[in-house]
Amino acid sequence: MKNKELAESIIQYVGGKDNVISLVHCATRLRFVLKDDNKADDATIKKLTGVITVVKSGGQFQVVIGNHVADVFAEIMKLANFNNAGDTPSKKTGIFSKLIDLVSSIFVPALAILVAGGIIKGLMALLQTFDYLQLNSPTYNILNAIADAPFYYLPVILGYSAVKKFGGNPFVGLAMGAALVHPSITEMLNTKDLVVDFFNIPIKLISYSSSVFPIILASWLYSILERTFNKIMHDSFKKFISPLLGMLITVPLTFAVFGPIVSILSDGVAGGILYIYELNSVIAAMILSAFWQILVMFGIHWGFVPFMMTNFKAFNQDFMGPILFPAVFAQTGAVLAIMLRAKNQQLKALASSSVLSGIFGVTEPAIYGINLPLKRPFIIGCLVASIGGGIIGYYKSVIYSFCFVSVFSFLQLIPSTGIIDERFYAVVVGSISSFALACVITYFFGIPKDKLSMVMGDDSTSDSDVTETPVKVNKAKQSTIDSPMTGKIIPLSEVNDQTFASELMGKGAAIIPTVGQAVAPADGEVVSLFRTKHAIGLLTNTGAEILIHIGIDTVKLDGQYFTAHVQTGSKVKKGDVLVSFDIDAITQAGYEITTPIIITNSDDYDDIQCIFNGDNIQNGEALLALNKNKE
Known part of the structure; x- marks a missing residue:
């Protein structure tokens, strides 16, 4: 599906x-904040060609696209004309979720x-190692200006994006960040007296180059002031006076109060993290390596970025970055094993592209497309990563510039002196060993028996140890589904749910139950049972795929008031009890008990x-007629 078509579908189904x-x-995901998550049809979005998966985390509806996410994002912005994309969401979420989103x-x-x-910076260090680049030469200075500018002027860059996020004029954020690193300020830092007067107010000067938290706090304060001034000022001059007053208040206050306090606190937190790491660097590194990809799955990993940047400002190096190498390359090694074993050509092609993406640091296609659905390769990748992390932690390896882990990131492990030591080789060994071990272990032990036929293709049926007898499907032209x-x-x-009411998931009917029990409407197999037990999927012997969704938004009850009497894979006869539930408790908890009964493969029927005539129906009475006139 082309980017424009994919963008149109995503807009429709969110x-x-x-x-x-x-x-x-971000690098691989579209991150929506939606007014009503229930209006988003995540099941349909997952099936779109070009979508890897959907993740709901941190108050966001995240559509994982992969490497070309920026292209799809651009098409969505053109089609939907979002003027407020990126503004502060009004949706209520938890404090932690808000911080991660921020x-x-x-x-x-x-x-x-x-x-x-x-x-x-890594390339420069490599050139210095082989004496192709001399320190302070014109070539060195030009390259250094290109490489160092994003870090030195980080307050300028973050000022723009932070004020935009908080809903203010982003160009004011850019100007405030520039004020923090202005030459007149840096020149004063070279003097002996670091306490200066501003209208008789003492200000302690500190360096704001490469800083993170002071400009974010300043952006937040300015955005509040801008909105306040805009409310009380006349339209004819508020566009100019609001930024003027906002900057005159915010920037001096940042120099005098926010900057010094936040810098001390952030440096203290960075020092505290380093202290914990120093207590037992091996165990700390093993834990972070093992759990990193799990954090990535839920988008929580962004919470570590400010502290990595603070490490660079405080120590000119960071110890967290190297620990992430095994986490990335272990998942890549696991998906390589699937690629080598796969005979299913579609799976082999997906695995091949996932290996390439993983080498360049993008692991989402490998995780969501292959490793996580197979489960065992993902677990192997996480466990093996801890071994590589332990090696790196033992040698206390560091990285000298911010990285998005990829094969290029090894260059960033080389110090500016060009001297490669054991800390560099520890990351190389830890990464390669994690990659190799994950590949070998996954190749021989990483494919569950019930998934072997999916990996090996139809030709492997005789080699599979799967003994489960599939449902015998009789694709009848006409069939009846009971209530x-x-x-x-x-x-x-x-x-009262647009996804069901608009028949996006399929045709069917709905029942407001008076008895807290759902039974099998036909002979068949339970193909899915949600963890929260509020929804169950059946495949009947006649080929109908049925979804019974008990209640509206009852997933939030997390299984409370529901009891499952079957499990995924259970063979059922018509009338067998599937799920029982407490109607009174569910309604008292504030949820509707209306239950859609959906034929999810409606497209297979003409x-x-x-076919029920009346208002009240008993379980076992004929409910739906399915007609298929064409094969």
């Missing part, structure tokens, strides 16, 4: 552009230039009709 509060993107929204726009600058419940029947269009 509930339309009117359901979008904000949209940003950090990712501020740093994501700057990620590309930070990574580029870091790679150039799984007793209660009042209503059309799908009256369900006509699906509700």
Whole structure:
């Protein structure tokens, strides 16, 4: 699917552009904040060609695209014309979720230039190692200016993205960041007296180059002031006076109060993290390596970025970055094993592209496309990464510029002196060993028996140890589905959920149950049972795929008031009890009990009709007629 077509589909299935509060993107994901998550059809989005998966985390609806996410983002912005994309969401989320969203929204726009600058610094160090580049030569100075600019002027870059995130004029944020690193300020830092007067107010000068937190706090304060001034001032001059007053208040206050206090606190936190790391660097590195990809899955990893940047400012190096190398290359090694074993050509092609993406630091295609669905390769990758992390932690390796871990990032492990020591080789050995071990272990032990046929293709059926007997499907041209419940029947269009009411998931009917029990409407197999037990999927012997979704938004009950009597893979006969539930408790908890019964493979049928005449239906009575006139 081309980018424009994919963008159109994503806008449609997230509930339309009117359901979008904000949209940003990172290296692989579209990060939506939606007004109503229930309007988003994540099941359909996952099936779109070009979408790897959907993740709901941190108050965001994240659509994982892969390397070309920026292209899809650009098409969405053209089609939907989001004027407020990136503004502060009004959706209520937890404090932790808000912090993660804040950090990712501020740093994501700057990620590309930070990574580029870091790679150039690594290349310079490599050239110095082989005496191709001399310190302070014109060539060195020009390259250093290109590489160092994103880091030295980081307050300028973050000022722009932070004020934009907080809903103010982003160019004012850019100007405030520039004020913090202005030559007149840096010149005063070279004097002996670091305490100066500003209208008889003493200000302690500190260096703001490469700083993170002071400009973010300044951007937050300025945005509040701008909105306040805009409310009380006349339209004819507020566009000029609001920035004027906001900057005159915010910048001096940052120099006098926020900057020194925040810098001391952030340096203290960075020192505290380093102290914990020094207590037992091996165990700390093993834990971080093992859990890093899990943090990435939920977008929580962005919370570490400010502290990595603070490490560079305080110590001119960072110990966290090297620990992440094994985490990336172990998952890549695991998916390489799947590529080598796969005979299924579609899976082999996906694995091949995932290996290439992983080498360049993008692991989402490997994780969501292959390793996580197979489960065992993902677990192997995480466990093996801890071994590589332990090696790196033992030698206390460091990196000298911010990196987005890839094969190029090894260059950033070389110090500016060009001297390669054991800390560099520890990362190389830790990464390669994690890659190799994950590949070997996954190749021989990483494919579960129940997934072997998927990996090996149809030709491997005789080699598979899977003994489970598949459901015998008789693709009848006409079939009837009985009611799984007793209660009042209503059309799908009256369900208080747009996904079901619009028949996006398929045709069917809905029942408001009066008895807290769902039974099998036909003979078949349970193909899915949600962890929260509020929804169950069946494949009948006649080929119908049925979804019974008990209640609206009842996933939030996390299984409370539901009891499952079957499990995924269970063979059932018509009338067998599937799930029982407490109607009174669910309604008292504030949730609707209306239950859609959906034929999710509706496209396989020419006509699906509700054939029950009346308002109240008993379980076992005929509910839907499925007609298939064409093969």
